[in-house]
Amino acid sequence: MSDTPEQTDAPAPAVLELSRIAKAFGAVVALTNGTLRLERGSIHALVGENGAGKSTLVKIVAGLYQRDAGEFTLDGASVDFTSTAQAKDAGIAVIYQEPTLFPDLSVTENIFMGRQPRGALGVIDRRAMKAEALALFERLGVRIDPDRPTLGLSIADQQILEIAKAISLDAKVLIMDEPTAALSGVEVERLFAVARGLRDEGRAILFISHRFDEVFALCDTVTVMRDGAYISTSPISDTTVPEIVRQMVGRDVTTLFPKTEVPIGDVVLEVRGLTQPGVFSDVSFVARSGEIVALAGLVGAGRSEIARAVFGVDPYASGTVTVDGRPIAKRSPSAAMVAGIALVPEDRRQQGLVLDSSVARNATLAIRRTLARLGLITNAAENGSARIWASRLEVKTAALDTEVGTLSGGNQQKVVLAKWLATDPKVLFVDEPTRGIDVGTKAEVHRLLSELAGQGLAIVMISSELPEVLGMADRVLVVHEGRITADIPRAEATAESVMFAATHAEGEAA
Amino acid sequence: MTADIQHAPATRSYRDYAQPAWRRLLFTREAAIIALLAIVYVVAAVSVRNFAAPITITYLLLDVATILLIALPMTLIIITGEIDLSVASVVGLSSVTLGTLHQAGMPIEAAGAVAILVGAVAGAVNGFFITVVGLPSLAVTIGTLALFRGLAVGLLGTTAVTDFTEFWTDLAKSKIPGTPIPSVMVLFVVLAIVFAVLLHLTPFGRGVYAIGLASEAARFSGVRVERTKFILFVLSGAVSALAGIYYTLRFGSARGDNATGLELSVIAAVLLGGVSIFGGRGNILGVIAGVLLIGILGSALRLANVTSDVINIITGALLVASVVSTSVLAWIHRKRIGAGIKKGPPAPAQD
Incomplete structure (x- = not known):
């Protein structure tokens, strides 16, 4: 396994090249070696576990994050995006799993938002706009009424809309971030047809997916990432599902x-x-x-x-x-x-804790009825129970009336656990x-x-x-x-x- | 961590409170409002002629009793992050119910019971749309504000029922023997204790605060969010109806337009008393002080021949100042916590 992408036999010119991109958020290192090479007229798959760094890499390409280190070139020239607008202008379009459109505006208006064709006196030329939208849809081989509001369009149609928008901007690179997650079988087929058409027009497409069957059906090349680092790139015909899986998880x-x-x-x-x-x-x-x-x-x-x-x-x-x-x-x-039954929920800050409330109140919220004597609950009773559980779980807090939102993530999680263990489940x-707690905790x-x-x-x-x-x-x-x-x-x-x-x-x- | 989680002895010690009791009690919004109340009272008693007279206190309390009563359930509703704008219209509806039934020959006791029931049903209507249908309380109670008022005025037209049994109208205005304090304050104190216990000393009350601070976390902790809110709106309707009965008897007049606009006075007083409009914060004592502060200020200024426009300006400014001060205090609090994390142990929680 080499550190850099292998050169294929017929080297097509790379339109986008990332080399040893690194990105950290405070102490959390999201990316240590983001390496990727996209070629014209090719569909490239990017696979990896949750947290492998795929999203971070995409966000750097899209101009949402700035890299800490590494090289990022577009058509051979080094680029440095500081905003998504710059990335867009440079010809990079990202199609998200669930596009964000203006629901009350028409399909056409959404495509040309912010750059409507102008007619006489600077008034928007609606006829030209509609004609252009129809031409785009024809090119993509899809049928969507350009005058209808986008509200109520299926996710698949919304994605097509985003693709149409990207093409009207003449995007060189299309990034599709798990586009098929919310699509039905027929819709996936249509999306694939569109993607192949775009490939044949010479655009570079990055396809991020967890579904290997789709990766193998659609893509020409596959890059595997793990733990924020590039692992391998190979032509799809040279690899197998077990091989990719092994590379994705290969750690002790x-x-x-x-x-x-x-x-x-x-x-x-x-x-x-x-x-x-x-x-x-x-x-x-x-x-x-x-x-x-x-x-x-x-x-x-x-x-x-x-x-x-x-x-x-x-x-x-x-x-x-x-x-x-x-x-x-x-x-x-x-x-x-x-x-x-007790549930320590996924979203600690929204579902697990009342952040503005004290450690004691949080630790006793689920047992407030059993703590009550003759229907009355006192601070003393709450503090008594909270003290026992905080101590058993070794919660680090200044006092029991400290707002739980001021504790560290690990200690917050302990308070959630204390709350549920107190119910004797x-x-x-x-x-x-x-998730999101330090290694020791x-x-x-x-x-x-x-x-x-x-x-x-x-x-x-x-x-x-x-x-x-x-x-x-x-x-x-x-x-x-x-x-x-x-x-x-x-x-x-x-x-x-x-x-x-x-x-x-x-x-x-x- | 110990081997047996369920039966391990305590290995760490925790203080109950990060701050000594006097700091926790004195540095609160409620303490500030009570202090302001005391200052305004003393200044008014010294500088405004007749303000200290017992008769002033009597009328002051008779006047604010309606607001005091309605403010109790309103406090709990606002702490859950909701609002009830229909309370004054329920006062009118209750007044008309009482008047019409009494005119038809029903004794005050029975007519009053029916009026309270009507109020509870009105609250249940609010509660249904808010908790079952899932509409925002602001929108629902703006609608029922008009609806209940319309029903009240429609039932009785522009006439008034005034022939109430003298025993009851006298009772509404009576004083506790030997004091300048109106008898209605007994009713208020009983209800205030009930609501204070409900809010501050019951599992239900703990749920109320949790809903206001983080309703999703409350739901994930087994708090029955919708049920709690429904109960509060029913209570609000019932207590507003009770206040409507008092209002009617005190003025000896049942009218559809009784207490029009009173909801804003109630909400203003509750917010002045330290309840956060965003929910989750406040207590009954502060609210009582807030109502009394507005009442005393108004009464003293009227006695000093200040016009009602100016009184409105002053109470309005006071309310804006109190709401702004909350935001400023919260900002300082956040700053202190932010600094605390950098420097060492987090700054203690404090309102």
């Missing part, structure tokens, strides 16, 4: 997050046929006492949505949730809590429990989860970090597009097997 994951072996007990939580149309379908799994079950999969696969539905925060159309053999009748967080859902959280399992708690852990999943989980359930597609026991769980299942639906052609 042996002893980072050990879960201690504890006897696994009876089934505590049983989820049967949980379905919410468009979000997840027919989700069934069990979690046993002493067991850590990981829900692995890609961001957007529906893992958090499943956890939230089980906890009763989000609705579900059908299915049952049973704790200790008793089904939960009412779909509400309070009913789930009474049954013994039987099942604990933790959604990205170590991360290890503490892992040890804590392991100990809680040892005491008989059933834990369901959602994590996008493969090492965390492999180190902590007794069983890995892989969620792919709202369905559980694999149930892998600890012994068989490897980075490759989990990653493969996360990117392939069962029975889907690779």
